Amino acid sequence: MRTSQYLLATQKETPAEAEIISHQLMLRAGMVRKLASGLYSWLPTGLRVLNKVAAIVRDEMNKAGAIEISMPVVQPGDLWVESGRWDDYGPELLRIKDRHNRDFVLGPTHEEVVTNLVKNEVSSYKQLPLNVYQIQTKFRDEVRPRFGIMRSREFIMKDAYSFHIDAQSLNKTYQQMHQAYCNIFERIGLAYRPVIADSGSIGGAVSHEFHVLADSGEDDIAYSDTSDYAANVELAEAVALGQVKQGSAQLTLVDTPDAKTIQAVSLLLDCDVKQTVKTLIVKADEKSEHELVALILRGDHSLNTIKAEKLAHVASPLQMADETAVKAKLDCGFGSLGPIELKIPIIVDRSAEAVSDFVCGANKESQHFIGANWQRDVKTYEVADIRDVVAGDPSPDGKGKLAITKGIEVGHIFQLGDKYSKAMNCGVLTESGKYDLLQMGCYGVGVTRIVAATIEQNHDKYGIIWPQSIAPFNIVIIPMNMHKSPRVEEVAEKLYKDLCDAGIDVLFDDRKERPGVMFNDMELIGIPYSVVIGERNLDNHQVEIKNRKSGDKALLEVDNLLEYIKNLG
């Protein structure tokens, strides 16, 4: 490709709207342009990268035995009613009507469509297992699109769906997909980590996310410093800190005027926050005979809402009780609540249970207890894991301590079980002639998000540094004053032709620009190698080749150039 025939579209200045580095660089390097909130056009440079990512994903999926198909973006609303997600999915699902006033949706994912397809096409166990995938535009009407293409409304996703006669077969394919995903991220050259994850509204039990590690990530990942345990903080198991033991202190009521927070109470009573417990009141599940439930945490810990709303007593989604309701029911406002003599179900975090002689609210305004103990003073309560892990916690697998880092979710795999096959009656005849529902798995890769995540991990003050695997061009030819030097032009044109013939993605910067302009543009775009052809070195029959990442420069004989470049990899 010659720049004179290309849409380079680089910019000197960063548009004010771009917050994170990948967004800024994608705009400056002429990769994408915003059309509206969460909607982006892909310019040639961006599309080249996107296509290379997609090609790697496609290749690894094919190698893993998945088969490519293509399903419609526009899907009938009926299918979503059938699966139950017409009501469950919420406003992120963009619903549209056709001219006959029939309901349709823009597909945010394709479980319904694929299950419907397989239900009609597969009727025997002999056709299983089956793993189909597509690489396609998805639409999710995000509440707040942000960070450019990192969280956009329209994006490209590879989504695969597998179908099985039993859980064992599902598990086997799940492991294959896990490996395929590792292969994908390794081939691209990303620092990533598979983590145990929450399966969310997709449903199912087993689930892993694949995260690219980057400070700008929206998720917190907890990982062991000595084992390969890693989990989303949403889900990471928080083990009890210490043994449950009976304290010896006497239960004493103390006045704590104006001390409404844990910090204020511990300051006033001159005790460690770790010696206090806090009481949070949430709404109970509709099926419960109670209206409210008390959740108790050690003073320095925070509530994990995902863990809490999975508890039988607790309403899902989690709703904090409002203070008027709490006052009406418990005769005490926030700030002085505690587990002793509390008239509603009590769920105590493991680590809160391990505190003895603790400080807690007395359920009387401006009063707290000191020297409280669970068995002696509270008696009836349940214990559960309801807190967020914090850095330094023991790893749940018993090996090492947890550290916490930020990650960008670029892949997510699930074992769905029969959630969709059951709702949509998708089954086959088994070997014994019995009709059985299928077990399903689903596997997603955010293709567009990988592009942004790669930039987050690979950039410097001059711009993007593409790994060779997904670079828009593998190499760029930068001639010095070609319009004045027939000699430079001759060498550049010949090299360009040779590289094209060799099947290498080469960009030839044939603009009549000053050298500095070309150097800056090509470094911004992040092309891994540049060949600088100038009179200066041609006197010795040499050209210079520069590595974008290391900055290393080498002088090469013109005659050896092609072989050298072919071997760069």
Place this chain on the structure above:
RNA sequence: CGGUGAGUGGCGCAGCUUGGUAGCGCACCUGGUUUGGGUCCAGGGGGUCGUAGGUUCGAAUCCUAUCUCACCGACCA
């Protein structure tokens, strides 16, 4: 949805307080100049000042409404 801020040429911004010919830098076009790290000079094209209404002789500027966008939060395969 709550909070904060912003809408003036493709991009970055000034002008608004105190109403009176719409400006600067980048980018773009022409000519010259320069040429191994974003040269310099001269000339030039392009803007219903987000939209609608109001006040006024006169509105980018004041008032009202509305739309859009960004950031923080809530939310989120």
